[in-house]
Amino acid sequence: MRDGWLVCSGCSHRIPFNAGAGQCSCGGVFLVGYDLERVKASWSVNPLKDRASTMWRYHELLPVDRPNEAVTLGEGWTPMIRIPEWEERLTLKRLWVKRDEQNPTGSFKARGFSVAVSLLKERGIEKVAVPSNGNAASALAAYAARGKLQSYVFVPMDCPGIIVEESIRYGAKTFRVDGLIHDAGKIIEEGKSSEGWVNVGTAKELGRLEGKKTMGLELAEQLSWEMPDVLLYPTGGGSGLIGIWKALGELKEMGMLQGELPRFVSVQEVGCTPVVDSFRSGAKKLVPYGDDTTSSPTGVRVPNPPAGDLILSILRETGGTAVAVTRDEILQAQAYMGYQGISSSPEGAVVFAGLLHLREAGEIRSGERVVLYNTAHALKYLEWDPPTSIPVIKNYKEYAERVNTEHRATFMNKNS
Amino acid sequence: MRDGWLVCSGCSHRIPFNAGAGQCSCGGVFLVGYDLERVKASWSVNPLKDRASTMWRYHELLPVDRPNEAVTLGEGWTPMIRIPEWEERLTLKRLWVKRDEQNPTGSFKARGFSVAVSLLKERGIEKVAVPSNGNAASALAAYAARGKLQSYVFVPMDCPGIIVEESIRYGAKTFRVDGLIHDAGKIIEEGKSSEGWVNVGTAKELGRLEGKKTMGLELAEQLSWEMPDVLLYPTGGGSGLIGIWKALGELKEMGMLQGELPRFVSVQEVGCTPVVDSFRSGAKKLVPYGDDTTSSPTGVRVPNPPAGDLILSILRETGGTAVAVTRDEILQAQAYMGYQGISSSPEGAVVFAGLLHLREAGEIRSGERVVLYNTAHALKYLEWDPPTSIPVIKNYKEYAERVNTEHRATFMNKNS
Numbered sequence: 001m002r003d004g005w006l007v008c009s010g011c012s013h014r015i016p017f018n019a020g021a022g023q024c025s026c027g028g029v030f031l032v033g034y035d036l037e038r039v040k041a042s043w044s045v046n047p048l049k050d051r052a053s054t055m056w057r058y059h060e061l062l063p064v065d066r067p068n069e070a071v072t073l074g075e076g077w078t079p080m081i082r083i084p085e086w087e088e089r090l091t092l093k094r095l096w097v098k099r100d101e102q103n104p105t106g107s108f109k110a111r112g113f114s115v116a117v118s119l120l121k122e123r124g125i126e127k128v129a130v131p132s133n134g135n136a137a138s139a140l141a142a143y144a145a146r147g148k149l150q151s152y153v154f155v156p157m158d159c160p161g162i163i164v165e166e167s168i169r170y171g172a173k174t175f176r177v178d179g180l181i182h183d184a185g186k187i188i189e190e191g192k193s194s195e196g197w198v199n200v201g202t203a204k205e206l207g208r209l210e211g212k213k214t215m216g217l218e219l220a221e222q223l224s225w226e227m228p229d230v231l232l233y234p235t236g237g238g239s240g241l242i243g244i245w246k247a248l249g250e251l252k253e254m255g256m257l258q259g260e261l262p263r264f265v266s267v268q269e270v271g272c273t274p275v276v277d278s279f280r281s282g283a284k285k286l287v288p289y290g291d292d293t294t295s296s297p298t299g300v301r302v303p304n305p306p307a308g309d310l311i312l313s314i315l316r317e318t319g320g321t322a323v324a325v326t327r328d329e330i331l332q333a334q335a336y337m338g339y340q341g342i343s344s345s346p347e348g349a350v351v352f353a354g355l356l357h358l359r360e361a362g363e364i365r366s367g368e369r370v371v372l373y374n375t376a377h378a379l380k381y382l383e384w385d386p387p388t389s390i391p392v393i394k395n396y397k398e399y400a401e402r403v404n405t406e407h408r409a410t411f412m413n414k415n416s
Numbered sequence: 417m418r419d420g421w422l423v424c425s426g427c428s429h430r431i432p433f434n435a436g437a438g439q440c441s442c443g444g445v446f447l448v449g450y451d452l453e454r455v456k457a458s459w460s461v462n463p464l465k466d467r468a469s470t471m472w473r474y475h476e477l478l479p480v481d482r483p484n485e486a487v488t489l490g491e492g493w494t495p496m497i498r499i500p501e502w503e504e505r506l507t508l509k510r511l512w513v514k515r516d517e518q519n520p521t522g523s524f525k526a527r528g529f530s531v532a533v534s535l536l537k538e539r540g541i542e543k544v545a546v547p548s549n550g551n552a553a554s555a556l557a558a559y560a561a562r563g564k565l566q567s568y569v570f571v572p573m574d575c576p577g578i579i580v581e582e583s584i585r586y587g588a589k590t591f592r593v594d595g596l597i598h599d600a601g602k603i604i605e606e607g608k609s610s611e612g613w614v615n616v617g618t619a620k621e622l623g624r625l626e627g628k629k630t631m632g633l634e635l636a637e638q639l640s641w642e643m644p645d646v647l648l649y650p651t652g653g654g655s656g657l658i659g660i661w662k663a664l665g666e667l668k669e670m671g672m673l674q675g676e677l678p679r680f681v682s683v684q685e686v687g688c689t690p691v692v693d694s695f696r697s698g699a700k701k702l703v704p705y706g707d708d709t710t711s712s713p714t715g716v717r718v719p720n721p722p723a724g725d726l727i728l729s730i731l732r733e734t735g736g737t738a739v740a741v742t743r744d745e746i747l748q749a750q751a752y753m754g755y756q757g758i759s760s761s762p763e764g765a766v767v768f769a770g771l772l773h774l775r776e777a778g779e780i781r782s783g784e785r786v787v788l789y790n791t792a793h794a795l796k797y798l799e800w801d802p803p804t805s806i807p808v809i810k811n812y813k814e815y816a817e818r819v820n821t822e823h824r825a826t827f828m829n830k831n832s
Contacts, residue, residue: 053469053493073757074497074515077469079490099490102518105759106795146757157808162578164806165798169754178810190812338585341489341562343521379522379795382581390580392573394594396606 001063003038006030006206009242009310019063019119022204029203029307031246032063032210040254048221053077055111055214061250062115063210070118071147073104075111076214080222080371083340090359094228094369098219100376101343105166107376108215108240109139112208116200117143119207126150129197131177131184133236133299134163135345135376140200141170152197154184158297160381180291181302202237203306209239209246216247219371220257228262229368230358232351234375235266235275235322236302238311245314262371264320266311267354269330269346271295272303275311279322285309296327298346299375321363325353334378345381348374417479419454422446422622425658425726435479435535438620445619445723447662448479448626456670464637469493471527471630477666478531479626486534487563489520491527492630496638496787499756506775510644510785514635516792517759521582523792524631524656525555528624532616533559535623542566545613547593547600549652549715550579551761551792556616557586568613570600574713576797596707597718618653619722625655625662632663635787636673644678645784646774648767650791651682651691651738652718654727661730678787680736682727683770685746685762687711688719691727695738701725712743714762715791737779741769750794761797764790 004017010028015021021030039060051057055076059067080096087095100108117140120128129152130140137153144151151172155164156179167174177184188199200208220227227248233241245264251257266275271294278286286308295301305311315322325333333356334349344352351372358364393399420433426444431437437446455476467473471492475483496512503511516524533556536544545568546556553569560567567588571580572595583590593600604615616624636643643664649657661680667673682691687710694702702724711717721727731738741749749772750765760768767788774780809815 049466054495072497074495074518079470079520081488081490099520102490102520104495104515104518104757106522106793142757142759144757145755162795162798166759166795168806169751169759169794170757171755174806175815176806176808178808183811187809187812187815191815194816335585339561339587341520341558341560341586343558343582343585377522377793377795378585379578379582379793382578390584390590390592392592392594393603395599396603399591399603399607400610 001032001065003035004063005033007033009307017063019123019206021206023306027309029209029310030206032206034061034250036250036254055114055211055218058214058217061213061217061247063206064115064118065122070114071121071143072114073110073142073146075103075114077218078102080219085340086336090355091366092370093367096228096371097342098215098371098373099342100215101345101348101374105135105139105142106380107135107139107345108212108373109135110142111214112211112239113139113143113200115211116205116207117147117149119205120149120198120200121147125198127152127196127198128200129154129188129192130200131181131188132159133181133297133301134159134380135299137172137174138163138166138170141167141172144172145170154187156180156184156297160297162382163380166380180293182304202239209243212240212243213247215240215373216244217251219244220248220251225251225256226258227260228371230265230320230364231262231371231373232265232267232354233373234300234347234350235268235311236300236305236347238266238275238305238307240373240375241266241314242307242310245318261318264314264318265354265358266315266320266322267350268300268322268324269295269298269350270324270326272301273324274303274305274308276322276324278308279312279315284312286312296330296346298381300347300350321358323354323357325350325357329353329356337374338378342374343378344374345376345378347376348372417448417481419451420479421449423449425723433479435539435622437622439722443725445625445726446622448622450477450666452666452670471530471627471634474630474633477629477633477663479622480531480534481538486530487537487559488530489526489558489562491519491530493634494518496635501756502752506771507782508786509783512644512787513758514631514787514789515758516631517761517764517790521551521555521558522796523551523555523761524628524789525551526558527630528627528655529555529559529616531627532621532623533563533565535621536565536614536616537563541614543568543612543614544616545570545604545608546616547597547604548575549597549713549717550575550796551715553588553590554579554582554586557583557588560588561586570603572596572600572713576713578798579796582796596709598720618655618718625659628656628659629663631656631789632660633667635660636664636667641667641672642674643676644787646681646736646780646786647678648681648683648770648786649789650716650763650766651684651727652716652721652763654682654691654721654723656789656791657682657730658723658726661734677734680730680734681770681774682731682736682738683766684716684738684740685711685714685766686740686742688717689740690719690721690724692738692740694724695728695731700728702728712746712762714797716763716766737774739770739773741766741773745769745772753790754794758790759794760790761792761794763792764788
């Protein structure tokens with residue numbers, strides 16, 4: 001990127017832009033810096049509202065040299081919808097859901113890989129590898145296919161089968177790893193020099209975070225540049241949350257946002273809560289959770305998020321918090337969202353469950369405006385909860401007969 | 417709808433607008449007519465480009481009285497992307513895929529039910545029922561949930577389990593029927609008066625077709641009002657194809673389109689090909705396929721589409737055709753699309769397979785501009801093709817060892 005630079009999130013060390021930069025020697029992550037005056041000028045000459053309905057409408061804030069050659073599948077610019085029934089039940093002024101499951105590959109991960117693969121392609125890279133609990137695997141697979149790179153994906157044993165199958169359908173060389181996501185990451189690190197893989201795992205390259213940033217840019221534009229009070233995000237590796245925060249920071253610096261940044265809230269599942277535990281204990285440095293995780297195999301199960309310190313500082317800086325929810329609460333929240341017509345992955349339901357917690361605790365207050373991020377389709381996880389058995393009928397007579405039996409009362413309950 | 421009316425597609429009989437109208441006594445379907453001068457005037461005062469990125473941007477061409485109260489989940493305005501590799505391989509000038517799998521509920525069916533449920537809600541209806549091979553079931557379930565109606569869905573025994581499960585998650589009362597889609601339809605017809613169901617099956621009400629029409633409106637706007645040469649659509653009940661044709665007709669009458677309408681092509685799967693057989697035999701009236709279908713349980717398996725005559729006339733009127741493809745060709749096409757990073761349902765792959773057929777036969781010519789409709793996510797049908805087994809490894813050493821064995825050569829082939 002010709003005009004950009006990199007700044008370390010830990011020690012503020014500044015270096016010239018380099019798409020191949022990994023983490024800083026201090027342990028911080030390098031974040032891309034832009035000439036925001038130039039971006040602003042460009043947006044005033046070519047207004048956003050006249051642009052494509054994809055995240056590439058913000059190309060001046062994405063670190064690629066040739067946006068016209070970006071590896072794109074039509075990602076971003078996903079809908080935000082309100083949930084009036086729950087606004088009323090929780091006495092919130094607004095409750096929005098950002099429906100990022102409507103991306104290509106059915107998850108928000110599309111955003112990061114559209115940018116990452118575009119960058120890698122500009123650099124002539126041919127083989128890319130990722131460790132993933134699921135959605136990153138299939139998103140990398142799809143964008144690598146689109147860009148004609150070969151992808152290698154390594155997922156834990158209990159990664160949902162549908163996502164594994166999806167990755168294969170996009171042509172990824174796909175492996176199950178007898179371990180957790182960081183064991184998968186180790187395989188890539190050990191093999192990368194002999195295999196010629198570029199590791200595109202969380203915080204291993206710049207593009208993914210920049211791509212995820214567009215969730216924040218869209219949030220701002222879709223809310224007419226007025227900030228909500230609270231924003232809840234399911235936190236695994238955390239680069240989605242960091243990306244949104246970075247986006248809002250850039251917009252603020254450009255003078256485009258009214259008021260304060262929203263309070264950022266990380267939600268995790270009981271059984272793997274490094275961010276919640278570290279935040280609540282007041283730690284400045286993230287304390288990894290260790291290998292004894294007992295939470296579900298979803299995107300929020302990351303015992304040692306690489307940019308954990310930055311996540312903690314964002315939660316504190318914005319006056320936010322972190323909260324843990326149980327598997328049962330997640331299933332209940334998923335049902336609540338389903339009954340609103342919204343397909344939410346466990347990760348999306350995690351934040352709804354977090355909202356219920358914080359509203360009850362009074363940490364989110366009556367009359368506030370809240371945004372939930374739904375990061376992926378429920379479809380991808382249907383094995384997570386075993387399929388319901390449903391009644392079989394041959395004709396209306398059979399239906400009507402069952403209506404009058406105890407049997408119907410039973411399955412109707414199960415079925416509603 | 418205050419300004420609209422209805423015209424029968426069969427006998428051109430015109431009646432006042434009535435949202436509850438079923439099929440005409442001649443067997444034709446009633447289509448909604450609009451005061452297009454008034455629509456045009458409204459579009460010039462409030463230009464489309466300033467409007468919401470959903471299909472409700474076209475609200476003047478949708479038959480609801482209060483678009484602000486529409487039952488919406490953020491449907492429509494889905495991306496169209498080009499496939500450069502296949503443009504080259506098939507020497508086409510353009511090959512676009514309309515990615516309608518990126519709708520809420522993962523399929524184009526969202527469009528129809530957003531309008532249908534909005535209309536039903538305006539009329540105070542409380543219970544809705546649909547016979548479906550899959551995607552209509554889950555779409556009705558989601559929109560009914562959003563609109564606070566109770567939905568009842570009836571699917572054949574072999575409907576994909578994921579879609580059944582999805583319907584239940586949206587709160588639908590869900591039943592498997594020991595038979596095909598028209599057996600499911602019979603149950604609803606027999607039960608509707610005693611159960612209080614409104615049947616929202618294909619051609620049973622006006623809203624679904626009008627909603628699907630937005631696929632055509634978006635196609636036109638996204639291609640800057642210039643028509644492609646050919647448009648391939650997977651044809652089951654056929655209301656998607658009819659809707660697109662109706663949309664382009666309305667735009668043409670409004671003077672907004674350049675040139676001729678594209679040639680419409682229906683693609684079906686061998687084993688249930690009523691449209692293909694009737695078209696190729698020169699019949700004016702559709703001849704139903706009968707109960708001995710051998711095709712796969714997908715949305716294109718409809719032995720007796722209710723508006724079959726109109727489908728045939730559209731194919732003829734636009735100089736189009738109809739083509740049948742085999743299950744193996746569909747699987748191959750699905751793989752081709754996957755390797756472009758596109759998640760396509762069997763129905764989406766059906767049209768890609770149809771394109772390959774027609775291009776080889778010369779019925780689609782070198783240099784033409786072609787649009788394919790991808791109607792749903794691959795994810796929803798992953799049971800259709802049994803999941804691939806993949807290798808399990810513990811560390812890089814195990815990976816590297818396998819690289820050097822025959823074993824790897826084998827699974828890599830299976831895996832790519």
